[in-house]
Amino acid sequence: MYQNQEYPFPCLCCHPQSYIRMVQNLIERCLVLGMDRDQCVKALAIHARIRPLVTLTVWRELLKENTGFFQAYFSSISCRGLKQA
Incomplete structure (x- = not known):
């Protein structure tokens, strides 16, 4: 069955550019999901x-x-919030 595997994240101290790029990609995923x-x-x-x-x-x-x-x-997500209210 499915095993939960740990994928190593880049280290902020050892590989700062890779770490920052990873954080940027995760932020972009949050934006796709409409998060503030x-x-x-x-x-x-x-x-x-x-x-x-x-x-x-x-x-x-x-x-x-x-x-x-x-x-x-921000305009888009605020309009979405008004429509749901």
């Missing part, structure tokens, strides 16, 4: 054991590099 920043930070802390400070730092850099995308994204 706090939901993403919490999900990565619980499911990937990534420290919230790391997630927030990578999030902030993504926000700086992709301002237009995030403005549209």
Whole structure:
């Protein structure tokens, strides 16, 4: 049957670029799922054991590099929240 295998994450100290790239990819997955920043930070802390400070730092850099995308994204998820209320 299915075995739960541990896949090693890159080490922040040994391979910082790989680690940051992994966090970026996980944040992008959270965005696909429609999560806001706090939901993403919490999900990565619980499911990937990534420290919230790391997630927030990578999030902030993504926000700086992709301002237009995030403005549209935040508008989209806020409109979705209004429709559900």
